[in-house]
Amino acid sequence: MDERVHEHAEVLVDWSARVEAGDDVVLSVAEGTHDLAVAVAEELGDRGANLLTTYDSDEVARAYLRAHDGGFSTGEHELTMVENADVYLRLGGGRNTSALADVPSTARQKYATATAELREARMATDWVSTVHPTRSLAQQAGMAYEEYRNFAYSAILRDWEALAGEMAGMKELLDSGSEVRIEKERTDLTMSVEGRTAVNSAASVSYDSHNLPSGEVFTAPHATEGEVFFDVPMTINGKRLRDVSLTFEGGEVVDFSAGANEGELETILDTDDGARRSGELGIGMNRGIDRFTDNILFDEKMGDTIHLALGRAYDACLPDGEAGNASAVHVDLITDMSEGVMEIDGEVVQRNGVFRWEEGFER
Amino acid sequence: MDERVHEHAEVLVDWSARVEAGDDVVLSVAEGTHDLAVAVAEELGDRGANLLTTYDSDEVARAYLRAHDGGFSTGEHELTMVENADVYLRLGGGRNTSALADVPSTARQKYATATAELREARMATDWVSTVHPTRSLAQQAGMAYEEYRNFAYSAILRDWEALAGEMAGMKELLDSGSEVRIEKERTDLTMSVEGRTAVNSAASVSYDSHNLPSGEVFTAPHATEGEVFFDVPMTINGKRLRDVSLTFEGGEVVDFSAGANEGELETILDTDDGARRSGELGIGMNRGIDRFTDNILFDEKMGDTIHLALGRAYDACLPDGEAGNASAVHVDLITDMSEGVMEIDGEVVQRNGVFRWEEGFER
Numbered sequence: 001m002d003e004r005v006h007e008h009a010e011v012l013v014d015w016s017a018r019v020e021a022g023d024d025v026v027l028s029v030a031e032g033t034h035d036l037a038v039a040v041a042e043e044l045g046d047r048g049a050n051l052l053t054t055y056d057s058d059e060v061a062r063a064y065l066r067a068h069d070g071g072f073s074t075g076e077h078e079l080t081m082v083e084n085a086d087v088y089l090r091l092g093g094g095r096n097t098s099a100l101a102d103v104p105s106t107a108r109q110k111y112a113t114a115t116a117e118l119r120e121a122r123m124a125t126d127w128v129s130t131v132h133p134t135r136s137l138a139q140q141a142g143m144a145y146e147e148y149r150n151f152a153y154s155a156i157l158r159d160w161e162a163l164a165g166e167m168a169g170m171k172e173l174l175d176s177g178s179e180v181r182i183e184k185e186r187t188d189l190t191m192s193v194e195g196r197t198a199v200n201s202a203a204s205v206s207y208d209s210h211n212l213p214s215g216e217v218f219t220a221p222h223a224t225e226g227e228v229f230f231d232v233p234m235t236i237n238g239k240r241l242r243d244v245s246l247t248f249e250g251g252e253v254v255d256f257s258a259g260a261n262e263g264e265l266e267t268i269l270d271t272d273d274g275a276r277r278s279g280e281l282g283i284g285m286n287r288g289i290d291r292f293t294d295n296i297l298f299d300e301k302m303g304d305t306i307h308l309a310l311g312r313a314y315d316a317c318l319p320d321g322e323a324g325n326a327s328a329v330h331v332d333l334i335t336d337m338s339e340g341v342m343e344i345d346g347e348v349v350q351r352n353g354v355f356r357w358e359e360g361f362e363r
Numbered sequence: 364m365d366e367r368v369h370e371h372a373e374v375l376v377d378w379s380a381r382v383e384a385g386d387d388v389v390l391s392v393a394e395g396t397h398d399l400a401v402a403v404a405e406e407l408g409d410r411g412a413n414l415l416t417t418y419d420s421d422e423v424a425r426a427y428l429r430a431h432d433g434g435f436s437t438g439e440h441e442l443t444m445v446e447n448a449d450v451y452l453r454l455g456g457g458r459n460t461s462a463l464a465d466v467p468s469t470a471r472q473k474y475a476t477a478t479a480e481l482r483e484a485r486m487a488t489d490w491v492s493t494v495h496p497t498r499s500l501a502q503q504a505g506m507a508y509e510e511y512r513n514f515a516y517s518a519i520l521r522d523w524e525a526l527a528g529e530m531a532g533m534k535e536l537l538d539s540g541s542e543v544r545i546e547k548e549r550t551d552l553t554m555s556v557e558g559r560t561a562v563n564s565a566a567s568v569s570y571d572s573h574n575l576p577s578g579e580v581f582t583a584p585h586a587t588e589g590e591v592f593f594d595v596p597m598t599i600n601g602k603r604l605r606d607v608s609l610t611f612e613g614g615e616v617v618d619f620s621a622g623a624n625e626g627e628l629e630t631i632l633d634t635d636d637g638a639r640r641s642g643e644l645g646i647g648m649n650r651g652i653d654r655f656t657d658n659i660l661f662d663e664k665m666g667d668t669i670h671l672a673l674g675r676a677y678d679a680c681l682p683d684g685e686a687g688n689a690s691a692v693h694v695d696l697i698t699d700m701s702e703g704v705m706e707i708d709g710e711v712v713q714r715n716g717v718f719r720w721e722e723g724f725e726r
Contacts, residue, residue: 024440029418031397041423045430050438055392055418060404067408075387075413080443 001035004153008130009039012089013047015160016128016204016212021048023086026125028056032134033091040089052081056090058099065100065107072114082121092297093132097140101238126205130156130212131297141293154288155213155298163215164202167285169357170217170349174198177344180221180281182306184340186229186245191221191281196317208316215286215301220317220324221308224248224278228308232292232299232334239264244333252276253310268310274327280309280317282332283342283350292334300332304353306342307334364398367516371493372402375452376410378523379491379567379575384411386449389488391419395497396454403452415444419453421462428463428470435477445484455660456495460503464601489568493519493575494660504656517651518576518661526578527565530648532720533580533712537561540707543584543644545669547703549592549608554584554644559680571679578649578664583680583687584671587611587641591671595655595662595697602627607696615639616673631673637690643672643680645695646705646713655697663695667716669705670697 013019025044029037037053044051082088100108112119131137131152138148174180178194196219200207203214230244243259253276258265269275286301293299300307309332313324338353354361376382388407392400400416407414445451463471475482494500494515501511537543541557559582563570566577593607606622616639621628632638649664656662663670672695676687701716717724 022436024438026440027423029420029423034394034420034422037418037420038422038426042426042430045427048432048434050436050441051423051427052438052441052444053418053420053423055400055416057392057397057400057416059397059401060390060392060414060416063401063405064408064414067405069411071411073385073413075415075447077387077389077444077447078413078415080447081415081440084438084440084443 005039009043013043023049025049025087026085027053028090031094033093033132036132070110088125088127090129093134167200171198171200181343189226189228192223216282218282220313221281230333230335274325277325279311279313279325282307304338307332368402372406376406386412388412388450389448390416391453395456395458396495399495433473451488451490453492456497530563534561534563544706552589552591555586579645581645583676584644593696637688640688642674642676642688645670667701670695
């Protein structure tokens with residue numbers, strides 16, 4: 001077994017999930033993640049955790065969803081399992097990213113609605129979602145298998161403690177600032193971050209961060225004004241969006257265009273009122289990610305990118321008791337900042353992808 | 364997918380487990396059983412059951428057990444999952460029957476002891492254990508993959524209703540009889556079945572039968588007397604026992620020998636007092652099984668065999684409130700009856716592998 005699989009398991013169990021002896025752990029294993037599951041089981045045994053392994057197979061889900069009449073309900077067996085779990089580790093990575101392609105979206109929606117309680121219970125655990133590099137994910141990224149493994153482990157096996165420290169500085173700038181401005185090709189956008197709290201997403205439940213890899217600082221902006229161009233392609237609901245342009249006025253999208261699948265963009269914007277407002281501003285800071293691979297878990301963390309989400313804001317960014325932007329959707333769109341500028345209250349924080357505190361920053 | 368995989372799934376869900384709409388089902392999936400899991404998920408979706416799939420990987424278990432210090436405990440998450448399950452379907456069939464070979468037996472025993480509550484909770488569900496024919500099982504049986512699949516499906520895809528009817532007749536003979544006698548090479552054995560109730564093991568929870576395939580009628584004999592020779596090899600605790608001979612006096616084994624691994628046989632007999640008494644007499648009646656494959660699930664059901672177990676008796680065979688033979692072990696030993704005679708109260712029920720009601724029976 002690739003030694004990095006063991007390192008991945010160790011980071012997941014110790015840094016990300018902070019597993020302790022006696023913890024009840026659910027290990028959710030996708031079809032292509034057997035090797036990582038074995039390595040994680042070894043770490044969990046060593047820590048003295050109680051292990052229950054579930055099989056999260058897209059092909060099993062497809063067969064079940066297609067055969068069902070749609071009157072889904074939440075099984076008490078699954079609900080009590082999750083409610084009694086301390087830690088929920090999700091190992092993603094299947095054998096075919098299109099394995100659910102012919103499941104009617106109505107069936108998926110009905111299932112998601114009927115099992116909302118399950119998702120909430122999962123979110124109440126110390127959950128972490130990670131990805132085992134499979135051939136299927138390599139294919140989606142347009143990369144050779146070995147090349148993709150190198151890419152994925154470079155993103156996952158960071159010095160997380162050091163990155164968390166660097167991101168704490170970024171969080172401080174956002175928390176103490178009031179206006180963020182982004183300027184680049186076809187882009188001049190301002191947002192207020194006044195009164196909002198940024199999250200230092202350092203790939204650990206101790207930082208309220210539940211993805212491995214992570215490496216972004218995000219907040220919940222409001223009063224967004226101006227134009228923004230997203231040059232990084234994104235697959236949303238199976239549709240590939242390209243070259244999305246949005247114009248904000250009074251905090252709302254008033255004009256939009258896309259180089260491909262503009263209809264899908266329109267559907268998203270028309271979901272509800274909140275879908276036209278920005279719910280998240282995220283600043284990618286993971287320098288281990290050096291290219292886009294059509295996988296949001298990696299793309300939005302990349303070191304010289306910024307993403308903006310249409311729709312729902314995260315509670316962690318809002319003052320206690322205050323509701324942020326409400327919406328049924330949360331759709332991330334990414335822009336490449338390798339030729340652009342980000343300012344906070346008029347001061348340049350990042351120029352052409354280089355942060356102020358990094359070598360090579362041009363004052 | 365082999366059409367027989369779908370037929371297997373249908374028999375499992377309908378005939379064996381009697382799954383109904385709204386049932387909370389745990390589907391336990393071994394490493395090599397993905398295809399059967401997909402087919403079963405389809406049946407469960409169609410029946411409107413609530414599906415939770417667990418991953419029963421020997422390699423995951425090995426890593427966990429070897430790394431753990433041995434202070435195991437039962438996870439509340441797993442216990443509540445099983446306690447809330449209506450049905451527990453176990454799909455056996457790994458990729459290496461020796462996958463747990465280097466797990467110290469003390470670790471296995473400690474884990475089994477610490478999680479006894481889990482096993483009891485599973486036994487309280489409508490549980491069924493079946494096997495998906497894998498290459499690994501074909502190898503263990505010394506058969507080609509396609510040959511083994513044909514063998515397995517011939518055993519699994521029976522007319523269970525008809526077989527249940529035939530076995531009901533056998534049960535009647537045992538229930539109304541008082542003494543069973545077996546005679547063959549190196550064998551002349553009598554047992555009392557007075558006051559005992561036979562189980563018609565027809566591969567369905569409706570018959571208190573939890574294996575698919577099944578196809579045996581068994582009871583709990585006592586006062587066993589005489590000699591018996593087991594010519595079918597059996598792998599017990601990883602040791603291959605051959606040509607076992609036992610001599611019973613006053614219901615207890617007073618002499619024994621084995622053609623191979625006699626020491627293992629001695630260890631079994633010395634476990635406790637009950638290990639020297641017979642806990643089960645089973646009569647194989649599944650004519651779909653035409654050879655021995657070193658897998659007890661199949662071997663003991665074969666149509667012209669009888670097996671005797673040393674150790675624990677099943678409660679279902681005993682009068683209410685009466686304790687049967689108590690023991691920590693239950694070790695099945697099989698004898699080929701294709702050249703032999705079984706009598707009940709002096710009347711021949713089977714001669715040379717042919718039952719009295721079958722064509723070719725010699726009076």
